[in-house]
Amino acid sequence: xxxxxxxxxxxxxxxxxxxxxxxxxxxxxxxxxxxxxxxxxxxxxxxxxxxxxxxxxxxxxxxxxxxxxxxxxxxxxxxxxxxxxxxxxxxxxxxxxxxxxxxxxxxxxxxxxxxxxxxxxxxxxxxxxxxxxxxxxxxxxxxxxxxxxxxxxxxxxxxxxxxxxxxxxxxxxxxxxxxxxxxxxxxxxxxxxxxxxxxxxxxxxxxxxxxxxxxxxxxxxxxxxxxxxxxxxxxxxxxxxxxxxxxxxxxxxxxxxxxxxxxxxxxxxxxxxxxxxxxxxxxxxxxxxxxxxxxxxxxxxxxxxxxxxxxxxxxxxxxxxxxxxxxxxxxxxxx
Amino acid sequence: xxxxxxxxxxxxxxxxxxxxxxxxxxxxxxxxxxxxxxxxxxxxxxxxxxxxxxxxxxxxxxxxxxxxxxxxxxxxxxxxxxxxxxxxxxxxxxxxxxxxxxxxxxxxxxxxxxxxxxxxxxxxxxxxxxxxxxxxxxxxxxxxxxxxxxxxxxxxxxxxxxxxxxxxxxxxxxxxxxxxxxxxxxxxxxxxxxxxxxxxxxxxxxxxxxxxxxxxxxxxxxxxxxxxxxxxxxxxxxxxxxxxxxxxxxxxxxxxxxxxxxxxxxxxxxxxxxxxxxxxxxxx
Numbered sequence: 001x002x003x004x005x006x007x008x009x010x011x012x013x014x015x016x017x018x019x020x021x022x023x024x025x026x027x028x029x030x031x032x033x034x035x036x037x038x039x040x041x042x043x044x045x046x047x048x049x050x051x052x053x054x055x056x057x058x059x060x061x062x063x064x065x066x067x068x069x070x071x072x073x074x075x076x077x078x079x080x081x082x083x084x085x086x087x088x089x090x091x092x093x094x095x096x097x098x099x100x101x102x103x104x105x106x107x108x109x110x111x112x113x114x115x116x117x118x119x120x121x122x123x124x125x126x127x128x129x130x131x132x133x134x135x136x137x138x139x140x141x142x143x144x145x146x147x148x149x150x151x152x153x154x155x156x157x158x159x160x161x162x163x164x165x166x167x168x169x170x171x172x173x174x175x176x177x178x179x180x181x182x183x184x185x186x187x188x189x190x191x192x193x194x195x196x197x198x199x200x201x202x203x204x205x206x207x208x209x210x211x212x213x214x215x216x217x218x219x220x221x222x223x224x225x226x227x228x229x230x231x232x233x234x235x236x237x238x239x240x241x242x243x244x245x246x247x248x249x250x251x252x253x254x255x256x257x258x259x260x261x262x263x264x265x266x267x268x269x270x271x272x273x274x275x276x277x278x279x280x281x282x283x284x285x286x287x288x289x290x291x292x293x294x295x296x297x298x299x300x301x302x303x304x305x306x307x308x309x310x311x312x313x314x315x316x317x318x319x320x321x322x323x324x325x326x327x328x329x330x331x332x333x334x335x
Numbered sequence: 336x337x338x339x340x341x342x343x344x345x346x347x348x349x350x351x352x353x354x355x356x357x358x359x360x361x362x363x364x365x366x367x368x369x370x371x372x373x374x375x376x377x378x379x380x381x382x383x384x385x386x387x388x389x390x391x392x393x394x395x396x397x398x399x400x401x402x403x404x405x406x407x408x409x410x411x412x413x414x415x416x417x418x419x420x421x422x423x424x425x426x427x428x429x430x431x432x433x434x435x436x437x438x439x440x441x442x443x444x445x446x447x448x449x450x451x452x453x454x455x456x457x458x459x460x461x462x463x464x465x466x467x468x469x470x471x472x473x474x475x476x477x478x479x480x481x482x483x484x485x486x487x488x489x490x491x492x493x494x495x496x497x498x499x500x501x502x503x504x505x506x507x508x509x510x511x512x513x514x515x516x517x518x519x520x521x522x523x524x525x526x527x528x529x530x531x532x533x534x535x536x537x538x539x540x541x542x543x544x545x546x547x548x549x550x551x552x553x554x555x556x557x558x559x560x561x562x563x564x565x566x567x568x569x570x571x572x573x574x575x576x577x578x579x580x581x582x583x584x585x586x587x588x589x590x591x592x593x594x595x596x597x598x599x600x601x602x603x604x605x606x607x608x609x610x611x612x613x614x615x616x617x618x619x
Contacts, residue, residue, distance in 0.1 A: 038443075038444070038445065039445050039446060041443070041522055042439055042443045042444075042445035042448075043445075044435075044523075045435045045436060045438055045439030045443060045522075045526075046435070046436045046439035046440065046451070048432045048435060048436070048491075049432050049433065049435070049436035049491065049492075049497065050436075050451070052432070052488060052489075052491040052492045053455070053492045053494070055473065055488075055492070056466075056470055056473065056488065056489040056491070056492035057458060057461075057466060057492040057494075058458070059469070059473065060465075060466040060469035060470045060473060061458070061461055061465060061466055061469075063469035063472070063473075064465045064466055064467075064468060064469045065465070067468065067469065067472075074472060074475070130360070133353060133356065133357060134357070136353055137350070137353055137354065137357065138347075138350060139350075139354075142354060142357075146357045146360075146361055147608075148600075148604060149361040149364055149365060150360070150361065150364055151607075151608070152364075152368070152597060152600060153364065153367070153368070155547060155596045155597065155600055155607075156551070156592075156593050156596060156597075157550065157551035157552075157553060157568040157571070157592060158551070158553055158568075159551075159553050159568045159569070159571035159572055159589075159592070160568070160571060160589045160592045160593050162575070163571055163574070163575060163585055163586070163588075163589045164367045164368075164370070164371045164586075164589060165367065166575060167370070167371070167374060167582060167585070167586060168367060168370060170582070175370055212367075215364065215367060220611055223608055223611045223612065224611060224612065227612045272462070276462075276463070276464065278553070278554050279553045279554070282553070282572065283571075283572060283575060294464070294554070297464070297467070297468075298554065298557070298558065301467075301468055301471060301558060302558075306468060306472070309468050310468050310469075313464045313465055313467060313468055314465055316462070316464050317461070317462040317464050317465035320462035320464065321460055321461065321462055324459070324460045324461075324462060325460055327460075328456075328457075328459060328460045332456075
C-alpha cells in the first residue's frame with residue numbers, strides 16, 4: 001500500500017513503473033498526470049544547456065558542412081561553388097593557387113599522421129610499462145608518490161610543456177646539450193643532428209616533440225591501466241602460478257587480455273587526440289615538415305578563407321569520426 | 336618460539352631494485368619542472384652570452400617581478416587574470432548548467448526526453464574540428480570576439496559532463512527523491528538540497544577538468560582574442576619568439592602558468608585520479 005502511494009506521488013519517475021503488476025496501469029495514470037507545468041519545469045532544467053548546445057554545437061555543425069560548399073571571405077556574401085573547394089584540395093597539378101591548398105592539406109595531413117602514428121603507441125606502451133612496475137610495488141605510500149610525480153606533467157598546458165623543452169633542448173645554453181657536452185658524449189639532439197644521424201628528412205623538432213609528448217602524456221593512461229590491473233581477479237594469477245607460468249607469460253596471457261577494454265579505449269582516444277594535434281607543433285615546429293593540418297586550418301581562418309578551411313576541417317573531421325564512432329560504440333556498451 | 340615468526344623474512348631485493356628504478360624514472364620526470372623553476376629564478380642577463388658559461392648568481396625573484404609588471408613587453412599579468420576569470424567562470428557555469436540538465440535527464444519525465452537525449456549522444460561522435468570555423472563565425476557575429484564570453488559560452492555546449500553526472504545520479508537512491516516529494520518539496524528543492532549534496536564527488540571532478548581544460552586551451556583563445564587580451568596559455572605562444580633574449584623571463588611566465596595548476600593538484604589528487612577512471616568508464 002505504502003509502495004503504491006509513493007509511486008503515485010512520484011509521477012515523474014519512469015523507472016517507478018517497472019513493477020510488473022501495476023506497471024501498465026500506472027503508466028496510463030502517469031500520462032494523464034503529465035501536465036504542461038511538468039513540461040515547463042523540465043524545460044528549466046534542460047533548457048539552458050540546450051540553448052548553448054543549439055547555438056554553439058548544432059548550428060555550427062550544419063553551418064560547417066554547408067560552408068565547405070561556398071566561397072566566402074567571412075565578410076561579403078558567400079558564393080555557392082559546389083565541390084570546388086574540395087577540387088582545390090585534391091588537385092595535384094594546376095595553377096599556383098590550386099597547388100597551394102593541395103600542399104597545405106596533404107603536407108598538413110602527413111605531419112598529423114606522423115604524429116599520430118608515433119605518439120599514440122608511445123603513450124600506451126610506456127604507461128603500460130610504468131603501470132606494471134608500479135603495481136608490483138608493495139609499499140602503497142611509495143606507489144602513490146611515484147604515481148603522483150609521473151602524472152603531474154599531464155596537468156600542464158601544451159604551451160608550458162613546449163616552452164620548457166624549448167629551453168631544455170636550446171642549442172646554445174640548454175641544459176641537455178650542456179650535459180652531453182660536459183660528459184663529452186656526442187648524443188644531444190643537436191649532436192645527433194650534427195653527426196648526420198638525424199637529417200632534414202627527420203627534423204630534430206620531431207624528436208623533441210615526441211620526448212615531451214611522452215613526458216606530459218604518460219599520466220592519464222598510466223592511471224587507467226593501473227586501476228584496470230587492480231581490478232583483475234587474483235584467482236586468475238593463482239591458477240597461472242599453479243601451472244608454473246612465469247611473469248612474462250602471465251602478463252601476455254592474463255593481464256593484457258583482461259585489459260582489452262582499456263587498451264581499446266586508450267588507442268581510440270589517443271588516435272583522436274593525435275589527429276587533433278595542434279599545440280605541440282605550433283609551439284615547437286615552424287617548418288613545413290611538422291606543420292599539422294590543424295595549424296594550417298587555423299592559418300586559413302586567420303586569412304579569412306572560410307570555404308576551403310571548412311572543407312579541410314570536414315575532411316579531417318571525417319577521418320576522426322571513424323575513430324569516434326568506435327568510441328561511441330564502446331560508451332554505448334557501458335551505458 | 337613459534338615456527339612462523341622464527342622464519343627469517345628474506346631481504347626483498349626485488350622490491351628494492353624496483354623502487355630504485357622508479358626513483359630513477361621519477362627523477363627524470365621531475366628534472367624538466369625543476370629546470371623551469373630554477374631557470375626562472377635567475378635573471379635574463381645570466382643567459383645572454385652564447386657559449387660562455389653563465390655566472391651563477393644567488394637566486395632571485397626579480398624575473399617574476401619583471402614579467403608580471405609587464406616590463407618584458409608582454410602583459411603577462413593581464414593574461415594571467417584573464418585565464419583565472421575565464422577558468423573560474425567556465426567551471427561555475429559548466430557545473431551549474433550540466434548538473435541541471437543531468438537532473439532533467441536522470442529524474443524528470445517529459446515529452447521527447449528519449450529523442451533529445453539520443454540526439455545529444457549521437458552528437459558526441461561529431462569531431463570538434465568541424466564546428467571550429469562556424470563557432471568562430473558565430474562568436475564574431477554575436478559581437479563576442481575579444482570578450483571573455485567568447486571563451487566561456489561555447490564550452491557550455493558540451494555533452495560529455497552531462498553523461499558523467501547523470502550516470503552518477505543513478506547511484507543516488509530514488510527513495511530520497513520520493514521522500515522529498517512526499518514532504519512536498521519542489522523539483523528544484525530536491526535538486527539543490529537532496530541530489531547535489533549526494534553527487535559532490537562527480538561535481539568536483541567535472542569542475543577540475545573544466546578548470547584545467549579552460550586554463551590549458553591554446554587554439555580557441557588564439558583565434559578569438561586579440562594579442563593584448565589573451566589567456567596565459569595562448570599568450571605563451573607569443574612569448575616563444577623571444578627565446579634568444581629572455582630565457583629566464585619565459586621560464587618565469589611558464590611557471591606562472593604551471594604553478595597554480597600544480598598547487599590545485601597537490602590538494603585534490605584524489606578527485607582528479609578518480610575522475611580519470613570515471614570518464615574512462617572503469618568504475619561503474
